[in-house]
Amino acid sequence: MLTHEQAMAIEEQIPALRRYARALVRNADRADDLVQDCLERAVSRFHQFQPGTNLRTWMFTILHNVHCDALRRQKRRGTDVPIEEWERRAKTNANQPRAMEMRDFRRMFSKLPESDRHILYLVGVEGYSYEEASEVLDVAVGTVKSRLFRARERLRTLQDGMTEPMTPSTNWEGSLQTASI
Amino acid sequence: MPICLEIITEEDLHLYADGRLEADRREAVGDYLSEDDEALQRVEAYHWQTAELHRWLCPVIAEPVPERLAAIVRSAISQNRSVVVVSSEDRTRQSLRTP
Numbered sequence: 001m002l003t004h005e006q007a008m009a010i011e012e013q014i015p016a017l018r019r020y021a022r023a024l025v026r027n028a029d030r031a032d033d034l035v036q037d038c039l040e041r042a043v044s045r046f047h048q049f050q051p052g053t054n055l056r057t058w059m060f061t062i063l064h065n066v067h068c069d070a071l072r073r074q075k076r077r078g079t080d081v082p083i084e085e086w087e088r089r090a091k092t093n094a095n096q097p098r099a100m101e102m103r104d105f106r107r108m109f110s111k112l113p114e115s116d117r118h119i120l121y122l123v124g125v126e127g128y129s130y131e132e133a134s135e136v137l138d139v140a141v142g143t144v145k146s147r148l149f150r151a152r153e154r155l156r157t158l159q160d161g162m163t164e165p166m167t168p169s170t171n172w173e174g175s176l177q178t179a180s181i
Numbered sequence: 182m183p184i185c186l187e188i189i190t191e192e193d194l195h196l197y198a199d200g201r202l203e204a205d206r207r208e209a210v211g212d213y214l215s216e217d218d219e220a221l222q223r224v225e226a227y228h229w230q231t232a233e234l235h236r237w238l239c240p241v242i243a244e245p246v247p248e249r250l251a252a253i254v255r256s257a258i259s260q261n262r263s264v265v266v267v268s269s270e271d272r273t274r275q276s277l278r279t280p
Contacts, residue, residue, distance in 0.1 A: 001259035011246075011254045018250075019241040023234070035250055043257040105233045123199070124231040125238050149191055156226045 002046055010042060013059050016126075020060060023121040024067055026110050034070070038063040060126075060136045064118060071114060108158045116151035123148055189213045194220060198227035 021031035122128040187209040
């Protein structure tokens with residue numbers, strides 16, 4: 001159970017949680033489902049929150065964990081996309097040369113491995129330091145750096161792929177759906 | 182003429198793209214980038230990536246919070262407050278009875 005003040009403090013974090021979730025899950029309703037799971041966990045485990053520490057970081061940690069748990073469940077069901085596939089996707093889902101639009105960026109971003117999206121969001125959008133990001137992701141600061149640097153290079157490779165003419169091939173998302181049936 | 186060799190790291194390029202370097206370090210990386218086109222292209226790409234992320238995601242903050250999300254938090258608010266009122270009334274009643 002929460003006090004009124006605690007509930008208010010958690011509620012204030014919802015817009016930021018929704019923004020984080022949107023970076024991880026393309027469909028807005030499903031992103032809110034992730035936020036819902038995160039809030040339920042945060043409320044039930046609020047006694048574990050250390051007063052005086054950063055509430056947003058604590059809640060981001062929960063959202064990150066909830067998302068990883070969901071992906072693990074998905075993996076058991078056989079709908080997971082292996083990390084090694086990102087490069088192949090970049091090549092097979094290529095587009096004709098055209099101006100980069102926002103939906104192109106979103107599509108490109110969604111092709112990245114999960115861990116890349118987390119780190120790019122936390123450092124890029126949330127403005128987190130490498131230390132803060134290491135707290136949320138529960139990895140060493142050195143790992144945060146190497147992941148960030150690698151993620152940006154991957155995104156740059158995808159970006160280059162979007163602006164170069166390539167042979168249209170299989171639609172990745174279509175084949176993914178087929179595989180999950 | 183003094184020769185000043187600054188070692189520019191991978192991390193410097195990322196911090197530069199994010200605008201997180203102190204002035205003197207920023208200047209050193211800026212000098213380096215003016216000599217290295219490949220590194221400059223990388224820094225520009227990183228900067229662009231972050232700008233696009235902001236352009237895409239920052240409007241989400243201004244969206245109204247769906248009721249189903251706010252309800253989870255509100256429904257967890259403890260009703261202890263009314264319990265406190267009752268118990269303090271009990272104490273008052275008890276103290277009135279006490280001579």
